[in-house]
Amino acid sequence: MKRMLSGIKPTGSVTLGNYLGAIKPFVEYQDEYEMFVFVANLHSMTIYVEPKELRENTKNLIALYLAAGLDPERVTLFLQSDVLEHAQLGWYLGCMVSMGELSRMTQYKDKLAKGESIGAGIFNYPSLMAADILMYDPDYVPVGIDQKQHCELARDIAIRFNSRYSDTFKLPEPLVPKIGAKIMDLQNPTKKMSKSGDNPKGCIYILDDINVSKKKIMSAVTDTDGKIVYDPENKPGISNLLEIYTTLTNIPISELEDKYKDSGYGDFKKDLANILGESLEKIQTQYKEIIKGDYITKVLDQGAQKASFLAKKKLAKVERKLGITIRK
Ligand code: ATP
Numbered sequence: 001m002k003r004m005l006s007g008i009k010p011t012g013s014v015t016l017g018n019y020l021g022a023i024k025p026f027v028e029y030q031d032e033y034e035m036f037v038f039v040a041n042l043h044s045m046t047i048y049v050e051p052k053e054l055r056e057n058t059k060n061l062i063a064l065y066l067a068a069g070l071d072p073e074r075v076t077l078f079l080q081s082d083v084l085e086h087a088q089l090g091w092y093l094g095c096m097v098s099m100g101e102l103s104r105m106t107q108y109k110d111k112l113a114k115g116e117s118i119g120a121g122i123f124n125y126p127s128l129m130a131a132d133i134l135m136y137d138p139d140y141v142p143v144g145i146d147q148k149q150h151c152e153l154a155r156d157i158a159i160r161f162n163s164r165y166s167d168t169f170k171l172p173e174p175l176v177p178k179i180g181a182k183i184m185d186l187q188n189p190t191k192k193m194s195k196s197g198d199n200p201k202g203c204i205y206i207l208d209d210i211n212v213s214k215k216k217i218m219s220a221v222t223d224t225d226g227k228i229v230y231d232p233e234n235k236p237g238i239s240n241l242l243e244i245y246t247t248l249t250n251i252p253i254s255e256l257e258d259k260y261k262d263s264g265y266g267d268f269k270k271d272l273a274n275i276l277g278e279s280l281e282k283i284q285t286q287y288k289e290i291i292k293g294d295y296i297t298k299v300l301d302q303g304a305q306k307a308s309f310l311a312k313k314k315l316a317k318v319e320r321k322l323g324i325t326i327r328k
């Protein structure tokens with residue numbers, strides 16, 4: 001069975017973009033792959049999040065992974081900070097990547113361009129992400145398009161390490177869904193829907209009131225031409241809604257275009273709002289059950305145990321090869 005690994009940062013409330021671009025595909029992959037899914041809480045330190053909020057986001061994210069359908073008996077579900085080896089391997093890999101490579105990362109460049117003061121963590125973060133990935137030798141890393149570059153850097157670091165010290169890491173491949181990899185902001189469909197975006201009307205949160213989310217679909221920006229056609233360049237608003245529709249239902253876009261060829265945007269949006277409402281309701285019902293007891297802690301303990309076993313072995317191998325270890 002091929003192996004897959006991915007993670008999400010608990011920096012805010014989980015969005016529809018996170019769900020459609022990451023969590024839903026993870027659930028679909030679990031039948032076919034051996035999955036490792038974690039909460040990247042060390043990565044969330046790259047921006048300031050109130051400690052109380054961070055704890056809440058972390059619990060919610062784990063609960064949402066489970067509510068969306070990840071099965072902890074099949075998937076290794078863990079909290080990054082529970083496996084100390086990530087930070088240690090991150091340090092070694094950070095010493096093998098150049099300042100030039102890190103400076104070329106789009107996410108870093110975008111943050112830099114905003115002109116705000118940013119912590120060194122934002123700059124160094126791809127080496128920790130490389131450690132998260134290379135630690136477990138996955139074949140694939142399913143991510144949204146914004147993370148593809150970081151996965152490619154992890155692969156370059158693995159090639160460098162393997163050629164310098166002999167074969168140690170499997171070369172991972174990013175897996176970006178063809179549709180749903182970049183759900184756009186509903187009010188500004190040329191911008192990614194993002195947890196840390198500044199217009200809450202453009203972003204749907206999985207745990208929000210369902211009627212509020214439906215209203216956000218109804219008031220999503222479209223265009224004046226009135227035709228339900230997929231054309232991201234010229235019709236970004238309606239194309240984004242079609243992407244949301246197709247990823248929620250698995251009905252191909254061409255079938256949706258056909259189904260709505262004689263309808264207006266209003267009817268299309270109403271159907272989509274109802275479909276979204278049903279999906280959110282299912283997830284929220286599960287979530288409410290999961291968040292109640294101490295089930296989450298049990299799942300995390302079990303996941304940390306499984307992940308730590310592999311991480312310890314991998315780090316020991318790396319340290320032997322590097323010459324860090326002096327004991328036999
Ligand atoms: P932030 O806005 O704080 O950068 P984010 O919403 O982009 O956060 P991440 O934790 O960076 O969330 O991403 C988690 C996963 O969700 C990643 O695989 C990412 O590619 C995916 N993802 C995030 N936003 C979207 C989106 N709008 N469409 C599709 N996938 C997304």
Ligand code: LTN
Nearest residue numbers: 006007008009040043129132133
């Ligand atoms: N950087 C990612 C989260 C992340 C990740 C990973 C994803 C951290 N480590 C390893 C895949 C594999 C993000 O910002 N979404």
